[in-house]
Amino acid sequence: MSALKVLVTGASGFVGEAVVFRLLADKKFCPIAASRGATRLNGLCSVQPFDMNMDVLPALDDVHVVIHAAARVHVMNETAEDALTEFRKVNVDGTLRLARRAAESGVKRFIFVSSIKVNGEGSFAPSVYEADDQPHPVDPYGISKYEAEQALKKLHSETGMEVVIIRPPLVYGPGVKANFQNMMMWLDKGIPLPLGLIRNQRSFVAIGNLVNLIDVCIDHPAAANQTFLVSDGEDLSTTQLLRRLSRAMGRPARLVPVPAWLLKLAATTLGKQAFAQRLCGSLQIDIGKNRELLGWTPPVSVDDAMRQTADHYRENVKR
Template sequence: MTAPKVLVTGARGFVGEALVFRLLLDKKISPVAAVRGPTRLQGLCQVVAFDLADAQSLPDLSNVSVVVHAAARVHVMNETANDALAEFRKVNVEGTLRLARHAAVSGVRRFIYISSIKVNGERTALGHPFKAQDVPAPLDPYGLSKHEAEEALKELSASTGMEVVIIRPPLVYGPGVKANFLSLLRWMQRGVPLPLGAINNRRSLVAIGNLIDLIVVCIDHPAASGNTFLVSDGEDLSTTQLLRRLGAALGTKACLLSVPAWLLNLVITVSGKRAIVSRLCDSLQVDISKNNEILGWTPPVKVDRAMRQTAGHFLER
């Protein structure tokens, strides 16, 4: 019997590539990697060219039963576009809907959309996590574009019958992570003193292994259809706890200065870096109980193990 085909967009990216490798290991599904350039997946599975931003670029979906759409114009800290929302819409909304319509016409059974927790909002009150059924409250252009894409996919599902599943991850980390998390690893390894020893917030993160595991479950679980899922490691950490546990994973002691959160907030806000304050001091928690209730899913990878894997890869490289 031929293994069902699953096309993964953004297969050169952090999430997409990890998903393809997981599917190759499982051997129950035949992954098709949709990429915008050279990839180390070449020769390991079927690879097709795909550029989400190009209106003329549509992948061959012959015999593909599920599309996992991880490609996107991602959130950036220093946006340079004159109209950022228009740029995000062009790729994340119009490009996504163009692909989804192509999938529906091609007979794809299920479309899994990797969205963002930013659809829910930017922060939560301590102890009051976001839930999948909350009214969306995106605040920045990236979050708005992700929300608009979700709504467009739901409408397409209603008119075509193609099943849609939405997954909203918070910050994703793991071996090979880049951006802010990589900067944290570098600072910790170098012993840079950080004024983050007294932050009593709570933030949900998700290890790449846990996110990929949920996606794999959603590929064929009948109850996933039509649902939106939030995802995390199931253990929320303060910024201070995160850094201490990262230090332990790296084999070093975190050099943290106990600067009161209100003072840190004041200093950074005055410097015009409010977004940095939010990531360091605010809480952002998610409730993943729905995943267990509907899918029987709980995160298989514990936080400390995920951090050791992340730190080990960083030290090797």
């Protein structure tokens, strides 16, 4: 039996690259990396140019499945004057161009890595987000991801190409950057943080768990035309996250017990409400649908994922 050809976009990014490495480890798959820029995958598998901004699309001949991880990503401090238009150009128009080409080329299944931001910005106990809840995106990034999902569902109804949507929350793991890497730097340097009294609950997902779910969705019959949320299956407060991460790093967590309401007040005064929401607000995910339809549970524990993340930081980032 010939290997299943799977094209992965965003292959130079955190998620896309991890997906390709996972596929390379399984002989039943023949991964093709589609990347806008340089990638460490050169020489390991077929690499094709792909740029949603420039309408540079990869060849899709004999490709069975497309995993679309490329996107204009959410940033904390958006600088574009019309951010929604810029997000739509890439996340909606670019995604649909690729998906149409995939359908025309006979691709059987299109897996779209979306975002929990399609569901909304946060939940309040005891409520949690479920995969089939009514979406409520708030910011331009979340809106663009939701519009892309809708466009893909319409394309499925027109062409029959199967569509699978996966909405992750914050993804962490070896090689993670941005705010999660910053947290590791703060803990490593022993910087006191006013985050010792945060009692929120947030869902996260280790890169190993996200990639495992994507792997399952490549050929699981029950995944066709479904939307899935994904998490580690263990929610943490910001305080718990920092303590668990510090333990994985072998460093003390110097967390000052400042009340959450005072942090929110200070953030509002400084115009950093969105940042305060991520630190103090709750965002919980129910992955029960994954268990029921796919028999899937997260294979990587939070502590193991944090150890892997800390080990990579020590070996590759720490100065």
